[in-house]
Amino acid sequence: MEIATNTKISAILKANPASIEAIASINRHFEKLRNPLLRKILASRVTFADAARIGGCTEEEFYKRLEPLGFTRKLTQINAAQKQSTAAEKPVYLRQMAPQSILTLDVCEDIATGNDPFLNIMAAVEQVNNTNALLLINTFEPTPLISILQKKGYTSFVEVLSPELVHTYLWLENASIKPLADTKLATNDFDVMVNDYEGRLRYLDVRHLEMPQPMIAILGELETLPAGEALHVTHRKVPQFLLPKLQERGCGIAIKEIGPHEVDLLIYKEN
Template identity: 45%
Template sequence: MNNDNLISLDVRPIISKGNDPFKEIMEIVNKLSNKQTLEIINSFEPIPLINKLKREGYITRTDKSDAGIVHTYFKKTTELKSSDEFSLENNNIAFDEKFKQFVGKLKQIDVRDLEMPEPMTTILEELEILPIGNALFVEHKKVPQFLLPELKERNFEILYNKKSDHHLQLLIFKA
């Protein structure tokens, strides 16, 4: 991957303020020409972002330094975008009905106070050990954009109940 026309974004300051850099990253991605390469500088490998952009026709490379700095590069290979997007819809009736179906078979976790990327990794770790026929009930502070395609890929469904602007309840279960 040639690093001519490199556009670099260090997301560590954004994350350290407790914000999600997804919007800023995607604004840059949507403006990238075929000759430009996006470099994301972070303290961890952005696996969900890598997977999302690979599905949209990007090639990637990740370099990790001994100092714990991770450089991930994205280069457009095609103009085609994936039409297979996964979105989260708020349907309180479906949430309540499904929640009732899992009473007694729920694992509950609260990830609202965790730093990125811990909410996502915690949820994925819990889903790995979730017994068949059970659901994961998650207290979260926002829609987990990077988690959604991962859940779809792993054949999970997700419903949510919005309690306030900074409090969502997620119900995650096998499709």
């Protein structure tokens, strides 16, 4: 099999199962491949070049182990962006951000126990808007994830703190979220709408829930909300990524900001 820098590790393992032990023996970073659960999580998302960077070794070391198993190399250039130094200074956006505006998700334990953290990560990513950032704590640089999110308009910064501890920051440099000007109402107008739905209101407080449970709870309630009724939600903040999901479901929303960490939402099914 011919391999290149963009060849997935899963393709190499499928072509010759003996490559599992060959790669795992390069250094301790790749010993996870001996675990079937971790192998399923990592191999399908990591390319040949990604693996070399994650393991802190050269591509030449990979070729040296794999060539005796019948693999041949196809010379390609690594994307220059992948050579970015992890010792770079934090971007101004992160340096000026208040600590409470940085959401944190630690997936080290998930990786260690063989649980795939991808869905939890994507749920956390949905909480990112143009006023905050997500700090992903991992045991390696999540290059495939970064590539996926770059295509969706996210920017990243990676800090390698130790061989087993990597901090990856993700944020929206240029947010493309629909403006909320048409959903924020004056207090009196919002209260008038609430009064109009008197007797036809459901109440839901999601302030105590950890992400992504607030969105899940709200969408769950809307599944059984009849036309002509409304859902009154008390939230910690304006749920930016909920808005397009409401639009998909034919729902309208009005927003009343109560304080720094309390927002009232009135969600209703439009006729």
